[in-house]
Amino acid sequence: MSPTRTRPADPAALDRARATVTDLMARHHVPGLTVAVTDADRLLFAEGFGHADLSTRRPATVDTGYPWFSMSKIATATAAMRLADEGRLDLDAPVRELVPAFATRSGELPRVRQLLDHTAGAPNPLPVRWVLPADAPDGDVHTATRRLLARHGHPTRPPGGPARYSNLGYLVLAEAIAHASGEPFTDHVRRAVLVPAGMTATGYTHRPGADHASGHVRLPRPLVPALRAALPGGLVGERHGGQVALRPFRVAGAGYGGLIGTAPDAARLLRLHLADGVVEGNRVLTPETARAMRTITTPGRPFDLGLGWFRRPADRDARPAFVEHWGTGGGFWNAMRLYPDLGLGVVVMANTTRAYGHSALVSALVTAFTA
Structure with a gap:
């Protein structure tokens, strides 16, 4: 199906979308939020x-700028699929050929492809303390990631079953990407994905002098000490009304959640996928690969999976059809969504820990550009 042709939003429809945004923010106590809407060629609204x-x-x-958390997985998956297009990463190879520790003692061996669609049997421990202060050196982040892999980086279920979402699986995938590319994972993603896409405001560290959102947790005052105990020292800041601020941090585990950047930059990544692998005149993926990534083939929980993109089972019959990826964690709740048949993508990034009805927000923005 050819994408619906977008046109400039009707001012009244866009005002209604803005009203939806502000209403959701008020009802769900969201401190701040940034949105971006794109088609396959250009940014339409931010x-x-x-x-x-x-x-x-x-x-x-x-x-x-906002921490992307798990929206980073789409950049990781894009890097892996580009290596596969180049013949440098065999998606059907056993993972242990690239990451020896990730192997079952008996039975079928997990494959690289299964890391992408969360069927490799990787565990998914709660990533409560997988963060460090924003000024932590790369060496400390690398050490923390190695500890996570040493403790959890092996299959705990047979591969090939229903998809079960796993942050650890994408840490292992990052290791496989580094091995296949011959360079550090973050360096490779910058060179293979971020730079070709023109994503100059996004990376794995806080850019000096850039504007970054402060994360917020809505929490009753008696529970603030428990939050301080749960997170590494120094990350919990001051209280403002019913919100507790979090000081800037880095995620230990670039492959699953380490990017930090802006909504318009995330829209560039959406453009790459809407345009079947081309962005800013640069071909990053073959058309077949870009389409395969967003084709949902593997049922699971809590999401049905493609090779990176997902969709909730409850949204299987949604029209217009979409795929998406969320990025949630302490202080932030983000999502980016592709509507391939409409040729539209929407990003929403917010500095709140709780969900706020992002589907209604995204739908209102899509309506403004297709009505």
Whole structure:
């Protein structure tokens, strides 16, 4: 099916979408939020709402950076699939050929492809303390990641069953990418994905001088000490009304959740996938590969999976059809969604820990550009 042709949003429809955004933010106590809408060729709309930081009342803008958390997995999967297109990564090879520790003692061996669609049998421990202060050196982040892999980086279920979402699987995939590419994982993703896509405001560290959102957790005052005990020292900041601020941090585990950047940059990654592998005139993936990534083939829980993109089982019959990926964690709740038949992609990034009805928000924005 050819994508529906988009046109400039009707001003009244766009105002209704803005009203939906502000209403959801008020009802769910979201401090700040940035959205971006794109088609396969260009950014159609981007805007910030609310505050990037409650203590200073600094506004959230299109230039505000947010930790991507698990939205980073789409960049990781894109890098893996580009290596496969180049013949440098065999998706059907046993994972242990690239990451020896990730192997079952008996039975079928997990394959690289199964890391992408979460069927490799990897565990998914709760990533509560998988963060370090924003100024932590790369060596400390690398050491923390190695500890996670040493403790959890092996299959705990037979491969090939229903998809079960796993952050650890994407840490192992990052190791496989580094081995296949011959360079550190983060360096390879920058060179193979971020630079070709023109994503200059996104990386695996906080850019000096850039505007970054402060994470917030809505929490009753008596529970704040428990939050301080749960997170590494120094990350829990001051309380502002019913919200507790988190100081800037880095994620230990670049492959599953380490990117930090803006909504318009995330929209560039969506453009790459909407245009079947081409962005900024650069071909990153073959058309067949880009389409395969967003084809949902593997049922699972809590998501049905393609090779990176997912969809909730409850959304299997949604029309217009879409695939998406969320990025959630302490202080932030993000999502990016592709509507291949409409030729549209939407990103929403917010500095709140709780869900806020992102589907209604995204639907309102899509309606503004297709009505």
